[in-house]
Structures are given as C-alpha cells and as structure tokens.
Amino acid sequence: MTAILTCIQGDLLAQDDCDAIVNAANAELLPGGGVCGAIHDAAGPELARYCAGLGSIAVGGAVATPGFNLKQRWVIHACGPRYGFDRPSDKLLADAFRNALDAAERKQVKRIAFPAISTGIYGYPLDEAARVTVAAIRACLPALGSVEEVRLVLRDAQTWRVFGAEVGC
DSSP: OOOEEEEESOOOOOOOOEEEEEEOOOOOOOOOOOOHHHHHHOOOOOHHHHTTOOOOOOOOOOEEOTTTTSSSSSEEEEEOOOTTSSSSSEEEEEEHHHHHHHHHEEEESSEEEOOOOTTTTTTOHHHHHHHHHHHHHHGGGGSSSSSSSSEEESSSHHHHHHHHHHHHH
C-alpha cells in the first residue's frame, strides 16, 4: 500500500496521532524561533541537551531524536535552505524532505507531520516551496514501507491555501 499525502491547517504540536513531527531546524540543532522554538519549548530541556550532543547537520539533512515531553515519540530535525543564500535552494529543500522521510523509515514511523520548511524566517516563497515540497514528497511515497501518512500541517490560511492547492486538499 502506498503512503498518502494529506494537508491541514493547524498546530504541528497538536498532531497527537502522529508518531513523529518534523522540526524546521537550523544546522546547529539549537532551539530557535518559530516552529523550532515551539518544539523545543514543548519537548523540554532534554531535547536541547540531546541535540547538543549530535553536533550539526548539513543544509538538506535530517536527524531523528526522541520527543521527550511531546506526545510524539520522535522529532525529526530537517534543515531547510535559507532562500537566496543556500544554493541550489530547490534541491536542498527537496533533500530536507527526502532525508526526513528516510529518518522516519529508519524509526518505523507510521504517521509523520511536517511544517512548511524554510517558509518562515528562511524566506522561501510559498508558491515555489509548495511545488518543491509536494514533488519531493510524492516522489518518495511509493518507496515508503512503514510510513502510511505524510501530513503537511500548515500554520495559517494563506500557507494552507497555497500548499493545499498543490496537494489537492
């Protein structure tokens, strides 16, 4: 059975039926602002301590950690590109999604929830990010074994409309 791609408008941290959520991480895996800060706050200080022991990841890379105080068992930290700085931005953004899904497979995740990586402070334009993101995820779906659902959780109505149009939600 091929995994499905869904999208909703909502709070990434409220996806209680997901085994993993994806953190739009910085390369140093440090607590930050936006979704990254919210995940670190909710997971508790153990997450930052654990991440400090991992070192850094490459732009486009991903690594899984325990969820600590979160309802989700895993946090998969994916480092997206800073638009206009990290190049080629489209390849690096697609790599972040592919590598996060690879990490989810290694942890036998059934449901994973992603934010719109790189569209916040990293400045990736929504239309382009939606095209790259959805194409990267769809290319991975047939090869996924444990993952049954890939869910895009979009923070506001505008982001949901743009990504939803690309997904067909």
